[in-house]
Structures are given as structure tokens and as C-alpha cells.
Amino acid sequence: MLRIPEHQVAGHYADGDKAGPLVDDRGRFYKPLQGDERGVKEVAFYESFSSNHEIPQNIRKFFPVFHGTEAIEASNGSGPQPHLVLEDVVANHQNPSVMDIKVGARTWYPQASEDYFRKCIEKDRGSTTMELGFRVSGLKVYGKGSSGIWKPGKKFVQSFTRKDVKLVLKNFVSSNLPTGSSLNPRPDCCFASTVYGGILFQLLELKKWFETQTMYHFCSSSVLLFFGQGSSLAQVKLVDFAHVIDGDGVIDHNFLGGLCSLIKHLSDILDEAGKGNE
Numbered sequence: 418m419l420r421i422p423e424h425q426v427a428g429h430y431a432d433g434d435k436a437g438p439l440v441d442d443r444g445r446f447y448k449p450l451q452g453d454e455r456g457v458k459e460v461a462f463y464e465s466f467s468s469n470h471e472i473p474q475n476i477r478k479f480f481p482v483f484h485g486t487e488a489i490e491a492s493n494g495s496g497p498q499p500h501l502v503l504e505d506v507v508a509n510h511q512n513p514s515v516m517d518i519k520v521g522a523r524t525w526y527p528q529a530s531e532d533y534f535r536k537c538i539e540k541d542r543g544s545t546t547m548e549l550g551f552r553v554s555g556l557k558v559y560g561k562g563s564s565g566i567w568k569p570g571k572k573f574v575q576s577f578t579r580k581d582v583k584l585v586l587k588n589f590v591s592s593n594l595p596t597g598s599s600l601n602p603r604p605d606c607c608f609a610s611t612v613y614g615g616i617l618f619q620l621l622e623l624k625k626w627f628e629t630q631t632m633y634h635f636c637s638s639s640v641l642l643f644f645g646q647g648s649s650l651a652q653v654k655l656v657d658f659a660h661v662i663d664g665d666g667v668i669d670h671n672f673l674g675g676l677c678s679l680i681k682h683l684s685d686i687l688d689e690a691g692k693g694n695e
């Protein structure tokens with residue numbers, strides 16, 4: 418039975434006439450192919466990546482498993498439409514807290530059209546992308562026990578400043594959640610060491626690969642950080658490959674720089690949480 422995912426935090430949602438992703442009970446995530454070149458490019462990336470023998474095993478695990486494409490009934494009732502069939506990366510987590518972070522100090526790339534460049538640069542300037550090398554695109558956090566869910570709205574997320582982002586990263590691993598369009602100025606960071614400890618380990622593994630890989634440039638891609646309630650481990654995955662371009666033998670310093678900045682932010686939170694426990 419296909420349904421709209423409860424755990425989607427960014428990107429194009431199923432909304433009225435607009436088709437959005439679907440999930441099933443077998444742990445698959447169906448992403449509608451965007452009608453323009455984006456859909457074609459994302460399929461091309463997954464086909465290239467999944468058959469690329471130069472991808473180390475420890476890196477492959479950071480990407481959703483690709484199960485090809487399939488025409489399935491779209492969420493907007495428009496009949497069978499082509500979808501990417503991917504592993505639903507959060508399927509095994511109970512009540513997953515999820516954050517989508519778009520990595521890189523720029524989301525555009527030289528080959529992009531003038532219109533796309535303008536759209537991107539406006540968003541990059543108006544968010545923390547240029548300043549921090551990443552921006553939070555969306556998140557959903559489960560509180561402890563009955564303390565509810567926090568899923569800030571799109572407009573509020575788009576307004577996050579550098580200071581807000583530091584606080585959001587803390588709120589993500591806290592039990593005293595804010596409500597609506599607000600941030601808790603005194604987050605307890607009670608899950609910081611377990612969640613960010615595990616996430617940092619994985620981000621450092623990814624960083625090591627980005628220090629040498631010159632095959633792909635991940636423009637406008639995101640890291641998805643998530644953890645479930647209970648004993649499941651925090652995980653990192655990469656998503657959104659509609660704008661991946663050929664690396665052409667050059668380091669993806671845009672993504673690498675953003676990753677380093679994110680690592681620094683999370684390390685600082687871990688250090689602070691450690692000091693609080695001394």
C-alpha cells in the first residue's frame with residue numbers, strides 16, 4: 418500500500434495537484450521524476466553511481482540503494498507516472514527525527530541556465546549557504562515521551578540566520594522542544610553525545626572520500642541526518658542528485674568545504690555538551 422511519507426522534511430511535497438514522494442511497507446521510497454531535465458539527470462546519476470566500481474564499500478552505504486525506475490500511480494491522482502525507486506532510508510527507525518542540510522557555499526554550477534543561476538544565488542545569499550557553506554532545508558524532531566513533535570514551517574526554516582542554525586542544531590538533539598515558529602534558547606542537548614558522536618564519525622568518513630574523489634560534483638545535494646527513538650543508531654545519508662555534474666578530475670571543494678563547516682559546528686556542540694557534563 419503506497420502512502421505519503423510522514424518523515425519527509427524538505428523538497429517537493431505531495432500537495433493538491435502536485436505529485437510528491439510515496440513510500441510502501443517494503444521500505445521503498447518512490448520519488449516522482451521531475452518532468453524537466455532534473456528527473457533524467459537524477460536517474461543518470463543513480464545509474465552511474467550504482468554501476469561505478471570505483472566507489473568504496475564504506476562510501477556506498479551513505480547513498481540510498483537504487484532499485485531502478487517504475488511507473489506507479491502518482492500521489493496527485495494523475496495516473497501512472499515514472500518514479501525513482503529508492504531505499505526508504507528511515508524506514509527502520511521508530512519516530513525518526515530527521516534533518517535535511519543542503520551542503521555547499523553555492524548551489525549553482527557553471528553549466529546551469531541563467532534563470533537557474535539567479536534563482537540559486539538569491540536563495541544562497543538569503544540563507545546561510547554562502548556564509549556557512551550549508552543551510553538547513555527542513556527538519557522534524559520527536560520529543561521525549563509525550564512531549565510531541567516539532568516541525569518548523571518552510572518560511573521559518575528559510576529565515577534561519579547563522580545564529581539560528583547553531584541553535585537549531587542544538588534543538589535537534591534536545592528533549593525540551595520549541596513549538597511552531599520559535600527556537601528554544603536553552604536546549605538541553607541531552608542526546609548530543611549519542612547522536613552527534615555517531616554522526617560525526619560518519620561525516621568524517623565521508624569527508625575523507627571527498628578529499629580525494631574527483632568523479633562527481635554534488636551541486637545542491639543534501640545530507641540527511643536522522644535517528645529514531647529507542648536504540649537505533651544515528652545515521653547520515655546523501656540525497657537529491659538532480660544537479661550532480663561530472664567532476665572531470667577536480668575535487669568537489671564546494672561540497673567538501675560545506676562538509677567541513679558542518680563538522681566544525683557539530684564538534685563544537687559535542688565539546689560544549691561534554692563540558693556541561695564535567
Ligand SMILES: O=P(O)(O)O[C@@H]1[C@@H](OP(=O)(O)O)[C@H](OP(=O)(O)O)[C@H](O)[C@H](OP(=O)(O)O)[C@H]1OP(=O)(O)O
Pocket residue numbers: 427428429455519554571637639657659660
Ligand atoms: O519549489 P520550491 O520553492 O519548494 O523550491 C525547491 C527547493 O525547496 P526550498 O525552497 O529550498 O525549500 C528545493 O530545495 P530542497 O531540495 O528542499 O533543499 C530545491 O532547491 C528545488 O530545486 P531543484 O529541484 O533542486 O532544482 C526547488 O524547486 P523548484 O522551485 O526549482 O521547483
Ligand SMILES: Nc1ncnc2c1ncn2[C@@H]1O[C@H](COP(=O)(O)OP(=O)(O)O)[C@@H](O)[C@H]1O
Pocket residue numbers: 424425426427428429430438446481503504505506507515517555639641656657658659
Ligand atoms: N531515499 C530516501 N529515503 C527517505 N527519505 C527520503 C529519501 N530521499 C529523500 N527523502 C526525503 O525527501 C526530502 C526531499 O528529497 P529530495 O531528494 O531533496 O527532493 P527534491 O528533489 O524534491 O528536493 C528529503 O529532505 C527527505 O526528507
